Amino acid sequence: MSSSVTKPVLILGGSGVVGAKTAQILRQLYPDLPIAIGGRDLVKAQRVAEAIGNAQAAQIDLERSDLGQNQDASYSAIAVFVKDSTLNSMKYAQLHGLPYLSVSSGVFEVGPEMALAISKPNAAPILMASNWLAGAATFPAIQAASKFKSIQDISITVVLDEEDMGGPAAFADYERLTESAPNTLLLTNGRWNWVKGDDKQRPFTDIDGMALESTAYSPLDVLSLSTATNAKSIRIGLVYGTSASRRRGEPFSTEIAIEISGELVAGERATTRLDIVHPEGQAPLTALHVALSLERLLGLHGGEPVKPGLYLPDSLMEPDYIVDRMKEFGAIFQETSKPPVG
Secondary structure, three states: OOOOOOOOEEEEOOOOHHHHHHHHHHHHHOOOOOEEEEEOOHHHHHHHHHHHOOEEEEEOOOOOOOOOOOOOOOOOEEEEOOOOOOOHHHHHHHHHOOOEEEOOOOHHHOHHHHHHHHHOOOOOEEEEOOOHHHOOOHHHHHHHHOOEEEEEEEEEEEEEEOOOOOOHHHHHHHHHHHHOOOOEEEEEOOEEEEEOHHHHEEEEEOOOOOEEEEEEOOOOHHHHHHHHHOOOEEEEEEEEEOOHHHHOOOOOOEEEEEEEEEEEOOOOEEEEEEEEEEOOOHHHHHHHHHHHHHHHHOOOOOOOOOOOEEEOHHHOOOHHHHHHHHHHOOOEEEEEEOOOEO
């Protein structure tokens, strides 16, 4: 597809595993879209830029309000793959009216971003995309939920293979998100609560029937799903260890299991399970969802460029389109249903 965008999309952390993959997918979707690979190491950024073509490298200093950019630097959007504790990247986007997307915050630490967005509501569109793999669980769950008239419970369990962590920035995010917050936000019987200790653990059966244990985890999916589905209970669980495919002697994969219980539109009560596997791990799915988010923010698909405001991914994009793209880019979907109950 061709693009009407003439200024580069700036990818902060673009020389990392997922950032570089996002640039590759953007190039695949939009061959003429200008891209800027931003990072602290200019040589690494230049290497990625040369590999994808029609791209430039930008040396980024997050300690500076101008990000270390010249006054004549001009971008069309900013996607951030690193945890910017200064929020200088977001302030830069607001100053220049640029769509902004971040993927590295847990629910316990979104306050500063939200406050900055609320303080300048007309400055720029701010997309908080710190859902699991930037939306890879959220959109299929919302699509599956459309078969239900009312939902009692949504339980999503994600499997992250320990060999599929990515680069140092991703590992730093994982440590911060799983260790900095001692408690985890869940929705239980209509009430928000923070769980800790043994209450965070729950048995889980993976796609191969292996009994595992998941630990409650709070990406922004809990917020997206609470407003999109009106489910009474929502839990996200994380299994960090060996994926089913690697246990079989194959390369690691990423796995997402979505279980929904409630009353179907047809009237009977049921529990459905949707398993999603990407045989190349988490990076392709994360990169795809960021690319599709940038596509939407820039108005390249799904409507006009997004107006200033504060957004979650599901408030901007349609689940059917995203799920179709996931399948197109290698995700495998397998749905099962338990017999009606009650």
